[in-house]
Amino acid sequence: MLDYKLVEACAEVIRFGSFEKAARALGLTQSAISQRIKLMEERLGQPVLVRAKPIVPTVAGQRLLAHYQSVRLLEQDLGSELPEVRAEGEFGQVTLAVNADSLATWFVDVPKLLFEKLGVLVHLVVDDESLNHHSLQEGNVLGAVSLRDTPIQGCRVRPLGSMRYFMVVSPEFQERYFKDGVNADALRACPAVNFSEHDELQNQFLHQYFGLTPGEFPAHTVPSSQGFVTLAEQGVAYAVVEQHQAEEGLRTGRLVRPCPFEIDRPLYWHHKTINSRLLDQVNDIVLSEARRHLPEIPQ
Amino acid sequence: MLDYKLVEACAEVIRFGSFEKAARALGLTQSAISQRIKLMEERLGQPVLVRAKPIVPTVAGQRLLAHYQSVRLLEQDLGSELPEVRAEGEFGQVTLAVNADSLATWFVDVPKLLFEKLGVLVHLVVDDESLNHHSLQEGNVLGAVSLRDTPIQGCRVRPLGSMRYFMVVSPEFQERYFKDGVNADALRACPAVNFSEHDELQNQFLHQYFGLTPGEFPAHTVPSSQGFVTLAEQGVAYAVVEQHQAEEGLRTGRLVRPCPFEIDRPLYWHHKTINSRLLDQVNDIVLSEARRHLPEIPQ
Incomplete structure (x- = not known):
């Protein structure tokens, strides 16, 4: 099995784009983080990061990040069935991409509903509509609001409505x-x-x-x-x-x-096809908020 | 003298992060843009761009961009003295970096004032306070709102007030x-x-x-x-x-x-030390809006 301490270090460095911030978030020293990433890269036989400013993942790094997030999601499902696997006071987290116009309008109550109904922290990435698709492809997010209706590998697409x-x-x-x-x-x-x-x-x-x-x-x-x-x-x-x-x-x-x-502009919801109860609930909330505010996409 | 057609092509590709968008903005084909960049790189004997997604400038590219923007600024000064050098209906442009909290509060009237008083289009880059400094260093902007009070090379720093x-x-x-x-x-x-x-x-x-x-x-x-x-x-x-x-x-x-x-949090205004009447006026507007809304930085 993979060493998830190493995977986690890589994923957090990619997420923060910084060794320093990842170290702080994980409560480790920077040299411990560097060490873990080096070990991971040795095992994979290839780099996971491009050491630029900001740090960007290689294709291998992206795959690793996507995998890490799927595992985290499954852990959150488990945590709702077996509360004892969760650290005390720990909330789950979902990362979603949304365009600024949606966040300013129909999406405004989504973070509130996700937190109140599912008890998860909401991490939003705000990007241009056409770019969100890209975040999803890179494995950084679980679901994304996008203008494109063509599904990408490992994802399912559903209509949200028209803006x-x-x-x-x-x-x-x-x-x-x-x-x-x-x-x-x-x-x-x-x-x-x-x-x-x-x-x-x-x-x-x-x-x-x-x-x-x-x-x-x-x-x-x-x-x-x-x-x-x-x-x-x-x-x-x-x-x-x-x-x-x-x-x-x-x-x-x-x-x-x-x-x-x-x-x-028809908007679409793209989400991972991971078999997760939490993700199903996230989808339900996003789709029902869209139905409440947006007219249907004409046939 | 530099061939400013080549400089402009490089600067626009860097600004848009895309050959396609730069080509559209300049009304050229993509191959014409590529050709110009290649010529510029041959003259400099080094690359100006890293062809990644998005495209990022090399150090040489950053220098070139900073130079291009200074020249554009001087052209705008000239345009206000000799209106005939300006293309009909053409507005000048200033690019400024501002943190989101400022834009949502004391900075809100600055674009309006810049347009009404100076007739320039305002291009805002919104970034984290600590990162704006970085945009300025890279030569992408003329002035930036920042938390840091240490001046950087080629720039002057002035206190704005406290948030x-x-x-x-x-x-x-x-x-x-x-x-x-x-x-x-x-x-x-x-x-x-x-x-x-x-x-x-x-x-x-x-x-x-x-x-x-x-x-x-x-x-x-x-x-x-x-x-x-x-x-x-x-x-x-x-x-x-x-x-x-x-x-x-x-x-x-x-x-x-x-x-x-x-x-x-004390905020500071960093601006280029180009001798330009337009830039002086931009500085006056920014500083006077800050004085109107923000308490002074305690000594």
Whole structure:
């Protein structure tokens, strides 16, 4: 059988991206951690880490991490059947990837429900929708919210619902830049706000309805779901936002919709196919929260 | 003189971490981009990129990027004196690094002011306080909010003020877990919420006042300033938050302070020492917003 002390050391170094932090988390010295990783690498006959800043796993390291997390999950199942195998006061933990728009809207109660119903700590990784798939593939997370509907190896995919996006601006911004309506020329001359350099949604919206490609329209970048909407409310930019995020601004008149166009983005839940009661319960909670808030994906 | 077409190609690939995105942004084919980078590397006699996922700059690449951004900044100064050198409808751009807590609080009007007063697009990089320093060192940003007061080469450092942090919980959480007050035993048995794996603030607070080290206390992880406070309000965790973020919750009674301890964190503004009028104005806006919201750093 594998030496799980070694596996754990590798997994924690990968998770924290740092020997120092992994050592602290495991209550070991850094040299003990290094020693364990060296031993693991000797047994595997290949490196598990690239010693860069931050530390990144090799393909072998990723496999090892995925395996470690599966074992931890099974241990948590066992812990709920045999409470005595759990250290006193110890909580289980699940790591999930979610896009920022979901976390700011329909996903907001998921951590609360996971903790209250299942007693687990929730570790969230927030990434761009298209990248979450990547975290799952690397074995860092148990489940991920993603835009892609193609399952990846070792995972099952289920529909969550659609997120609806449209353009909002402050009334003053509309008056200043969109007096003659929203068109490609107007959009070349006033700033958008991107969530990130990888803001595919904004790009798709401007391309689909106005034929603009990235680089053709000026944009601020504010990587915060809250800050993003704030910029539109302040009249500093137009923003393409998820409908729940615009609700209050539209209700109070701080935001208006300068054009009727919409984009619906189907979201999917990808989760490991480990046979675990805990994972089943996690899936149930995520799927039922999605049903409660999101319209169904059209056929 | 350097061939700035080549420099620009390198800088954009580094900025986007992707050949494809840089090509789109510059309106070039991917093979044209590759060609330019190859030429640049031949002239320098060394690689500027590590072709990993995502793409990362070599030390030479970082130098090149820093130089490129300085030149762009000087061009923006020129553009405000000679508007005709600017392409029509083109805005200048400044890239700044800011920690999430600042962006959610005192920094919230900075993008608005930069755009309205200076007409520049604001590109924000959001990172942990201690890491911003790193972005600056790598030459990716013009200015950064940081916890460190030691200047780095080519930069000047100025005090911004103190951010004050304290612990908040929902009244129900207090009743359930802190009935006998907040102490190390109580904190080992109920969950905190960390902003990230690198949440040094939470760690410092729990270590300074309760002697706990990371790994000794259970914690959720929710990398969103908004989501973080929400978890405390939902009664799912205790949180150590910046005072502005707790204001509304404390006023409405959704949050209470279970213990009187506080941590003050002095924040510093690091900016390039390029002689640029635009940069001077950026500094003035950032410093004056900090003065408006943050208490002075005690001597």
